[in-house]
């Protein structure tokens with residue numbers, strides 16, 4: 521399908537814009553509001569660019585989603601070295617998040633193929649986002665984690681809409697790619713719908729973890745915050761031949 525950035529489907533666009541996260545962290549203070557505003561701006565751009573092309577949307581957005589965990593892990597690692605302090609498990613959590621997002625990408629690349637234009641967008645966006653997110657993390661790690669929390673709220677919404685597309689027959693419910701069946705330890709007859717469900721569960725988990733990190737960096741740990749359960753993942757990412 522041609523890129524619809526110049527001629528977006530008006531109805532699809534209206535549906536996208538109307539969708540709101542089910543679980544939402546109420547912003548408190550400038551840092552949260554900045555994070556939310558930034559997220560909404562990116563959401564607006566993603567909706568305009570992709571409308572209902574969820575496979576393509578997933579690919580491009582997962583190339584972005586896999587960046588913050590690695591950036592956060594690296595800067596946390598360096599800070600712990602400088603201050604000779606324990607990381608309280610944050611580094612591995614963030615590195616695992618980056619790996620998990622990369623596995624989302626490796627899964628969706630089996631389902632949709634990015635156009636050359638999208639590949640160019642991915643290159644440009646990675647450069648800008650890596651630099652921008654790194655600067656943000658150095659200036660305010662709290663805001664950076666809040667941004668990820670809000671991104672993940674949007675990711676959950678987006679995968680919910682993808683499920684709706686599959687359930688209403690507009691996207692074919694094809695068999696799950698082998699890489700996904702292995703990584704999420706799914707049954708042999710698993711389908712795309714099953715994949716979207718576990719990916720959405722991953723995003724919900726990242727959402728709660730990152731909101732929790734942001735709150736604790738802001739000196740207000742979310743004591744009673746429940747963290748959405750994380751699906752089981754294979755420790756070996758590839759099937760052994």
Ligand SMILES: [Fe+2]
Nearest residue numbers: 582585621624
């Ligand atoms: Fe993801």
Ligand SMILES: [Fe+2]
Nearest residue numbers: 585672723726
């Ligand atoms: Fe995510």
